[in-house]
Amino acid sequence: MLIVVVLLATVAMRVAIVTVVVYLLLPQGRFCPHCGGEMTAIRNRFFDRVVSALERRWCVECGWDGIVRRVRAASRRRAARRPLIPS
Numbered sequence: 001m002l003i004v005v006v007l008l009a010t011v012a013m014r015v016a017i018v019t020v021v022v023y024l025l026l027p028q029g030r031f032c033p034h035c036g037g038e039m040t041a042i043r044n045r046f047f048d049r050v051v052s053a054l055e056r057r058w059c060v061e062c063g064w065d066g067i068v069r070r071v072r073a074a075s076r077r078r079a080a081r082r083p084l085i086p087s
């Protein structure tokens with residue numbers, strides 16, 4: 001019985017590690033990872049209800065679409081205050 005518990009814990013840890021790594025590899029924010037243009041959010045019930053940390057976006061300029069990490073409203077405000085060109 002102990003062996004089964006150890007094996008299940010090992011599998012659960014692997015799934016958790018893979019989930020974290022995949023999450024960190026996803027692009028973040030409103031800007032396209034290919035061309036840098038601003039992307040449009042696409043409503044997706046699955047991501048809105050089940051995985052609210054992710055959202056689907058589409059780039060108007062180059063046509064890239066994919067899943068990105070959702071940017072919280074507070075960090076959006078912080079990014080808006082930050083100047084684009086450092087002085």
Ligand SMILES: [Zn+2]
Pocket residue numbers: 032033034035036037059060061062063064
């Ligand atoms: Zn693009």
